[in-house]
Amino acid sequence: MDLYDFPEMGRGDLRAMRLAIDGAFRDFTRAYGETLENLFDPIRALLVLIETLMINSPWVVVLAVIAALIWIMSRSWKIVAGTVLAMLLIGYFGMWEDTMRTIAMVAVCTLVAIVLGIPIGILMARSDRLNAWVTPLLDMMQTMPSFVYLIPVVMIFGLGKVPGVIAVVIYAIPPIIRLTNLGIRQVPADVLEAAEAFGSDAWQKLRNVQLPLALPTIMAGVNQTIMMSLAMVVVASMIGVRGLGQPVLQAINNQYFTLGVMNGLAIVAIAIIFDRATQAYGKRLQKHSEIGHD
Amino acid sequence: MTDMQAQTQAAQAVTSPGHDIEIRDLYKIFGPEAHRHIDAVKAGMTKEELNSRYNHVLGLHNINLTIPFGKITVIMGLSGSGKSTLIRHINGLITPTAGEVIHEGQDVVAMTPAQLRDFRRRKTAMVFQKFALLPHRTVLENTIYGLSIQGVARAAAEEKARYWINRVGLQGFEDYYPKQLSGGMQQRVGLARALTNDAEILLMDEAFSALDPLIRVDMQSILLELQEELHKTIIFITHDLDEALRLGDKIAILRDGALEQVGTGQDIVLNPANDYIASFVKEVNRGRIIKARTIATPAAEGAPLPDFTVRARSELDLVARRMIKADVRTAQVREADGTLVGLIDLPAILDAMVNPATAASDD
Ligand SMILES: Nc1ncnc2c1ncn2[C@@H]1O[C@H](COP(=O)(O)OP(=O)(O)OP(=O)(O)O)[C@@H](O)[C@H]1O
Ligand SMILES: [Mg+2]
Numbered sequence: 001m002d003l004y005d006f007p008e009m010g011r012g013d014l015r016a017m018r019l020a021i022d023g024a025f026r027d028f029t030r031a032y033g034e035t036l037e038n039l040f041d042p043i044r045a046l047l048v049l050i051e052t053l054m055i056n057s058p059w060v061v062v063l064a065v066i067a068a069l070i071w072i073m074s075r076s077w078k079i080v081a082g083t084v085l086a087m088l089l090i091g092y093f094g095m096w097e098d099t100m101r102t103i104a105m106v107a108v109c110t111l112v113a114i115v116l117g118i119p120i121g122i123l124m125a126r127s128d129r130l131n132a133w134v135t136p137l138l139d140m141m142q143t144m145p146s147f148v149y150l151i152p153v154v155m156i157f158g159l160g161k162v163p164g165v166i167a168v169v170i171y172a173i174p175p176i177i178r179l180t181n182l183g184i185r186q187v188p189a190d191v192l193e194a195a196e197a198f199g200s201d202a203w204q205k206l207r208n209v210q211l212p213l214a215l216p217t218i219m220a221g222v223n224q225t226i227m228m229s230l231a232m233v234v235v236a237s238m239i240g241v242r243g244l245g246q247p248v249l250q251a252i253n254n255q256y257f258t259l260g261v262m263n264g265l266a267i268v269a270i271a272i273i274f275d276r277a278t279q280a281y282g283k284r285l286q287k288h289s290e291i292g293h294d
Numbered sequence: 295m296t297d298m299q300a301q302t303q304a305a306q307a308v309t310s311p312g313h314d315i316e317i318r319d320l321y322k323i324f325g326p327e328a329h330r331h332i333d334a335v336k337a338g339m340t341k342e343e344l345n346s347r348y349n350h351v352l353g354l355h356n357i358n359l360t361i362p363f364g365k366i367t368v369i370m371g372l373s374g375s376g377k378s379t380l381i382r383h384i385n386g387l388i389t390p391t392a393g394e395v396i397h398e399g400q401d402v403v404a405m406t407p408a409q410l411r412d413f414r415r416r417k418t419a420m421v422f423q424k425f426a427l428l429p430h431r432t433v434l435e436n437t438i439y440g441l442s443i444q445g446v447a448r449a450a451a452e453e454k455a456r457y458w459i460n461r462v463g464l465q466g467f468e469d470y471y472p473k474q475l476s477g478g479m480q481q482r483v484g485l486a487r488a489l490t491n492d493a494e495i496l497l498m499d500e501a502f503s504a505l506d507p508l509i510r511v512d513m514q515s516i517l518l519e520l521q522e523e524l525h526k527t528i529i530f531i532t533h534d535l536d537e538a539l540r541l542g543d544k545i546a547i548l549r550d551g552a553l554e555q556v557g558t559g560q561d562i563v564l565n566p567a568n569d570y571i572a573s574f575v576k577e578v579n580r581g582r583i584i585k586a587r588t589i590a591t592p593a594a595e596g597a598p599l600p601d602f603t604v605r606a607r608s609e610l611d612l613v614a615r616r617m618i619k620a621d622v623r624t625a626q627v628r629e630a631d632g633t634l635v636g637l638i639d640l641p642a643i644l645d646a647m648v649n650p651a652t653a654a655s656d657d
Contacts, residue, residue, distance in 0.1 A: 194426035197385055198440040198491065199415030208443070212430045288430050288471040 029156050040162045047108045047161050054100040062100070063087055070273065074280035079273070086269040095244065095266050102233055102243035103270065105161075109168040109229045114222060117173045121180025121218075122206065131181065138174040146171050146235050154239050164241035171235075172228035179221030183214025219282035226274045230267060244270075312363025313398045315384060315495070315527065320357040320393030322379055322551075325350030328391045336392070341550055353379040355552040357393070361544075363494075364525040368542030370532055376551040377531045381499050384529060385418045386410045397495075415444050419488035423500035425480045427472040433459065433483050434468040440491035451490075458486040462516060478509035485513075489520070496528045503532065514540055535574060539563070539583050547571060559583050581611030581647040589646045590627040590636030599637075600624040606635045614643050 009017075054062055063084065070083045090099050124131045150167050157163035187210050195209045211218075237245025244263045251260030323331055323344070331339070331350055341352040354376050361367045361384075371377050382388040383395055386402050395402040397417065405413060419440060427436050434452065437459055441451035459468060462482040472480050481501060488496055502510045514537065521528065532538050538545050539559040546556045555567040563583050566572040587606035593599060602625040604613045617625055617640060627635040 188426075190422060190424050190426040191428060193387065194420065194422055195428075195439075197387060197414060197418070197420040197497075198443060198487075199411045199413075200443050201411055204443050208439070209428065212428075288473065 033156050043165055044162050050104040051101055054104055055097055070277050073277045076280055079276045083273045090266050098244045099266055105243055106229045109165055110226050112169050113173040113176055113225045117176035118180050121177045124181040125184035142174045150239055159240035163239050164236040167236050168229050168232040171232045172225045175224035176221035180218050183217030184210045187213045216282050216286040223278040230271050314363050315361040316396040317357050317359045318394045320354055321391045322353035323350050323391045324353050332391050352551055359546055363527050365543040366528040366530055366541050367544045368530045368538040369546050370538045371548035375548040378499055381497050381529055381531055385414050417493050418495040419491035419493040420497040421484045421488045421501040423503055425484045427483055429472055432469050436483055437486045437490050455490045458489045462486045478505050496526045498530045500531050535578055582609050584610045584646050586613045586627045586638055587635055589642055590638050592636045599626050603628055610643050610647055
């Protein structure tokens with residue numbers, strides 16, 4: 001037996017297989033692409049709405065709203081001051097509009113990830129079987145090179161906002177699912193038993209005990225999801241998502257060093273703002289939720 | 295809630311027809327195939343055999359116990375004897391492998407999930423060893439928990455909760471979070487939470503075991519004081535004999551999942567059913583358990599009665615102290631209503647107070 005050449009499938013067969021799968025997928029796309037696109041229309045509308053609001057409102061108002069939101073979450077003047085300063089610099093260097101697009105994109109993606117991810121995490125915490133099935137899927141979603149699932153998404157939806165959102169959400173949703181699952185599983189058994197002993201039904205246990213006690217962990221998941229969405233926004237610019245990613249892409253293609261660094265730094269600034277704000281919020285949630293005194 | 299309301303509430307608790315809890319032929323086997331082994335266990339397979347051959351744990355073995363309405367029943371046993379398992383059968387937190395738990399003619403074991411929830415909400419409340427308070431809720435919000443999940447209006451629930459918070463001595467701490475309180479105070483919250491539920495059955499699983507000795511005695515006093523007016527059906531678990539004797543109207547001793555002896559504290563101290571129980575009660579201060587009534591001997595017909603009188607329900611160490619102070623050797627024993635029970639003398643008191651086991655070994 002020949003041990004040097006791997007006994008691989010015939011070239012012709014491989015080609016035929018690829019063509020068959022691609023063909024089938026293309027047929028599927030032709031048949032259902034439009035239905036799927038309509039399905040995602042609300043998300044596109046939401047994204048467009050937020051984007052236009054942020055770009056077309058006076059920048060002072062937008063800045064004030066952002067500062068207020070950051071204050072509500074973090075209750076820290078330091079973080080708010082840092083945010084305002086960073087946003088002013090971004091505006092001064094001409095990246096205001098792209099930054100607004102990116103923030104809108106990240107906000108919508110995070111929202112979608114939360115709305116889908118938390119219920120999935122809850123279901124996984126309730127069922128070990130589901131947990132065993134979904135966990136490897138999440139592993140795959142996180143390790144698969146992010147470019148790869150741009151391909152089917154683009155085939156179905158073409159270029160634009162919706163495929164961008166889908167690609168980002170697929171990439172960024174695993175942490176929130178994982179940490180919701182983890183947070184609920186970590187709720188102390190005795191507290192849960194007490195809720196049960198007083199006659200709570202499943203929903204009351206979830207609402208009164210499991211979710212509140214898991215919330216700091218879930219917030220850590222939200223934080224990671226935001227960070228990963230931001231990272232993915234650059235990749236998503238390859239399929240036509242506008243924002244800070246596009247100039248970066250342009251800079252790579254044309255070797256514009258300064259343009260690349262400036263936009264890169266803007267992404268970093270947004271990342272730091274989101275990170276500090278969500279972490280501060282998580283800490284505040286945790287204040288009383290520790291089980292004290294044994 | 296006003297004091298008036300509280301009094302009528304307490305009065306209702308006394309006069310409402312009481313319901314005992316009947317535990318019948320209860321078995322619990324832990325393991326994935328419990329039902330396959332139940333017949334063998336009923337036929338006499340031991341805990342060890344079940345464990346080594348089939349890798350199942352025999353949690354409870356043929357428990358038959360009546361838990362009287364309005365009384366404190368203490369379940370006592372060493373660690374791992376099945377106390378927690380047994381108490382959790384009463385509110386259906388654990389389903390038995392075989393047997394019944396009857397209350398008001400209904401079998402808790404056979405209830406549907408909805409019936410069981412309703413039973414837990416309206417008839418039972420529970421206090422836990424490690425308090426099990428909701429850490430993200432204040433004292434007030436914790437206390438309200440039972441009523442809020444029943445859908446009781448917030449204002450009414452809060453009024454009740456505040457009343458019980460006061461009764462357990464936590465006024466002023468309503469807005470504290472559990473972790474800001476000491477262990478003793480947290481368990482008062484646990485008690486207030488259970489009492490606010492206004493349930494007939496109070497389940498207490500080693501409720502005071504995690505507390506310092508002094509605070510523990512405090513909590514026992516609070517419980518006894520409350521029980522005097524509330525007359526709830528309390529199931530109290532402990533591994534501490536002194537606590538059992540102090541609180542228990544009825545005491546059931548568990549060993550390896552089976553009941554070894556059931557009776558009053560006096561029964562158990564004076565007539566231990568076997569060596570195991572005897573070794574259990576060896577160290578107990580008998581003078582504080584045995585009552586004058588127990589060792590009174592009938593007065594001889596026509597003979598003159600001693601001048602000194604003691605109460606039938608007084609414990610021997612109190613009787614002895616009073617008799618020595620009055621410098622008498624014999625006394626009449628009378629019930630509170632005046633009926634004569636018999637006579638008592640100092641040698642008999644001493645004899646009863648000295649533990650037979652230790653006395654024998656020192657001969
Ligand atoms: N879910 C379970 N699965 C298997 N075995 C169990 C389970 N729950 C309890 N047991 C076993 O049943 C026996 C009785 O346990 P239980 O918790 O009722 O004891 P306990 O008297 O309350 O002890 P402690 O004083 O330590 O609280 C123990 O041997 C324990 O290991
Ligand atoms: Mg226990």
